Amino acid sequence: MAKRNLTRRQKWRIEKIQEERSARANRRGERAEETLLGGDLGPEQEGLVIAHFGVQVDVEVLEGEDRGQVRRCHRRANLPALVTGDRVVWRADNQQSGVIVALQPRRTELYRPDHRGQLKPVAANVDRLVIVFAPLPQPHRNLIDRYLVAAEQAGLEPLLVLNKADLLAQPEHAQIRGWLDDYAALGYRTLCLSADSGNGLDQLREELRGHVNVFVGQSGVGKSSLINALLPDADLRVGALSEMTGKGTHTTTTARLFHFPAGGDLIDSPGIREFGLTHISHADLLEGFIEFRPFLGHCRFRDCQHVHEPGCALLDAVASGAISAGRMESYRHIRGSLTED
Numbered sequence: 001m002a003k004r005n006l007t008r009r010q011k012w013r014i015e016k017i018q019e020e021r022s023a024r025a026n027r028r029g030e031r032a033e034e035t036l037l038g039g040d041l042g043p044e045q046e047g048l049v050i051a052h053f054g055v056q057v058d059v060e061v062l063e064g065e066d067r068g069q070v071r072r073c074h075r076r077a078n079l080p081a082l083v084t085g086d087r088v089v090w091r092a093d094n095q096q097s098g099v100i101v102a103l104q105p106r107r108t109e110l111y112r113p114d115h116r117g118q119l120k121p122v123a124a125n126v127d128r129l130v131i132v133f134a135p136l137p138q139p140h141r142n143l144i145d146r147y148l149v150a151a152e153q154a155g156l157e158p159l160l161v162l163n164k165a166d167l168l169a170q171p172e173h174a175q176i177r178g179w180l181d182d183y184a185a186l187g188y189r190t191l192c193l194s195a196d197s198g199n200g201l202d203q204l205r206e207e208l209r210g211h212v213n214v215f216v217g218q219s220g221v222g223k224s225s226l227i228n229a230l231l232p233d234a235d236l237r238v239g240a241l242s243e244m245t246g247k248g249t250h251t252t253t254t255a256r257l258f259h260f261p262a263g264g265d266l267i268d269s270p271g272i273r274e275f276g277l278t279h280i281s282h283a284d285l286l287e288g289f290i291e292f293r294p295f296l297g298h299c300r301f302r303d304c305q306h307v308h309e310p311g312c313a314l315l316d317a318v319a320s321g322a323i324s325a326g327r328m329e330s331y332r333h334i335r336g337s338l339t340e341d
């Protein structure tokens with residue numbers, strides 16, 4: 001017994017010595033790096049990544065008298081790639097920039113495939129997916145459902161926004177309102193509003209407050225109109241960014257974080273707006289239809305495709321009205337478009 005204890009203690013001491021050694025080596029490396037980066041650094045402080053440009057990121061100061069200001073920072077070589085929305089620990093240098101020394105754990109991550117098809121994080125700590133649709137362009141249920149599945153998969157709370165409510169008075173568009181009610185009945189947050197008239201924008205401001213939001217939806221549904229109404233300071237939106245980079249080559253692709261004047265944040269970029277359109281596994285797809293969950297695993301056949309199998313719990317649920325035919329159709333449509341077999 002005593003012997004084993006001793007051995008354990010010895011092992012622990014050896015590990016401790018090794019840890020201290022590697023910490024010392026790290027500190028040496030960091031000191032060398034800091035000398036290269038231009039000398040004395042200020043104390044560690046919290047920051048928020050609001051944009052990134054290759055190896056550099058823009059960090060918003062979250063503490064002290066410079067709170068709200070933006071510093072162009074490098075990151076220490078031992079850190080993973082940073083993305084917009086990351087919370088970091090950083091140290092100021094004496095030239096209006098700084099060094100990022102640590103990345104805080106991410107609550108959520110949004111991924112997009114890069115040009116080689118590999119998934120890469122593009123934003124961190126988003127918690128709200130604002131799915132915008134409208135009577136025109138004609139909405140597609142499976143597209144909305146796809147965003148909902150992506151939201152479930154990424155751990156974001158969806159908010160369904162039916163924009164262009166002014167068009168609902170036209171008889172040919174009247175049934176779209178029913179879609180919103182169907183989603184509300186499933187337990188989702190919903191809003192019906194008009195960016196043009198401004199009706200319902202106050203409720204939207206309320207919904208966005210206290211969240212890091214991303215807007216998605218088909219082209220032409222009014223995302224830009226809504227964002228313009230919520231972020232009236234146009235300079236903040238576009239101009240400031242190209243001015244800061246000096247050349248503006250990254251202005252259209254990099255994700256950028258904005259603060260809504262009424263509270264809450266927005267992370268936006270053309271790439272982010274397409275979030276959720278790829279890479280869903282079969283299992284995630286089924287789980288992403290929240291009302292399917294009580295029935296999953298209850299089909300007679302373990303490899304049930306939920307198409308025409310006898311004893312299919314999902315088909316029975318459709319027959320009994322527990323699952324709507326529209327959502328089932330939407331599920332099948334998305335399932336048919338997945339590449340995984």
Ligand SMILES: Nc1nc2c(ncn2[C@@H]2O[C@H](COP(=O)(O)OP(=O)(O)OP(=O)(O)O)[C@@H](O)[C@H]2O)c(=O)[nH]1
Pocket residue numbers: 163164165166167193194195196197217218219220221222223224225226
């Ligand atoms: N009738 C009506 N039209 C609107 C409303 N909101 C936006 N629109 C119009 O819809 C069109 C598309 O709006 P955008 O804001 O550019 O749509 P978007 O979703 O940003 O489109 P992309 O930039 O292509 O992604 C514009 O002509 C807007 O004027 C609304 O509440 N009612």
Ligand SMILES: [Zn+2]
Pocket residue numbers: 299304305306307309311312313314315
């Ligand atoms: Zn089944």
